Amino acid sequence: MQEFQLRVVTTDNNSFLLELYQCAYKKAGEKKRPAAEKIGCLKGSTLNVVKQSIYQILKANDYDPKSLSAKRQSPYILTEELGVQTAILFQTVSPLSQPDRIIKIAQGISAMSNEEAHYWFAMIANGRRKNALKALRILFGD
Numbered sequence: 001m002q003e004f005q006l007r008v009v010t011t012d013n014n015s016f017l018l019e020l021y022q023c024a025y026k027k028a029g030e031k032k033r034p035a036a037e038k039i040g041c042l043k044g045s046t047l048n049v050v051k052q053s054i055y056q057i058l059k060a061n062d063y064d065p066k067s068l069s070a071k072r073q074s075p076y077i078l079t080e081e082l083g084v085q086t087a088i089l090f091q092t093v094s095p096l097s098q099p100d101r102i103i104k105i106a107q108g109i110s111a112m113s114n115e116e117a118h119y120w121f122a123m124i125a126n127g128r129r130k131n132a133l134k135a136l137r138i139l140f141g142d
Helices: 044-047 053-060 080-093 099-110 114-125 128-142
Strands: 005-011 017-022 037-042 075-079
Touching: 005 053, 005 080, 017 044, 017 080, 037 080, 044 053, 044 099, 053 080, 053 099, 075 080, 080 099, 080 114, 080 128, 099 128, 114 128
Parallel strands: none
Antiparallel strands: 005 017, 005 075, 017 037
């Protein structure tokens, strides 16, 4: 199973942003696992709009959503299924600014099956990023 980490980064005035990392597999014979790769970041108004989706992801991973604050120091460890879904969410909505559109896209992504989410994640991660993100925005945002 692939591991994802959701990290809280404190900014100014007791506010925070969220960064999502994909942890690399430890290869046979290696003592340490390679550093995690940053997948995406959500901050500001976009983060505020998708907070309900983030809360649902935390609940599904047995975390208390109330623990999401600027004071949190340890990362949230996400299952592969929810990590993939979160990665799609972060990358799809991060450049957007229209709250209604962001909400529609977040709802569409959360309704995806595990297989569908892995398909879109593979499309984004393996060379067709721009077209895949555009397709998701059109599919769920309009």
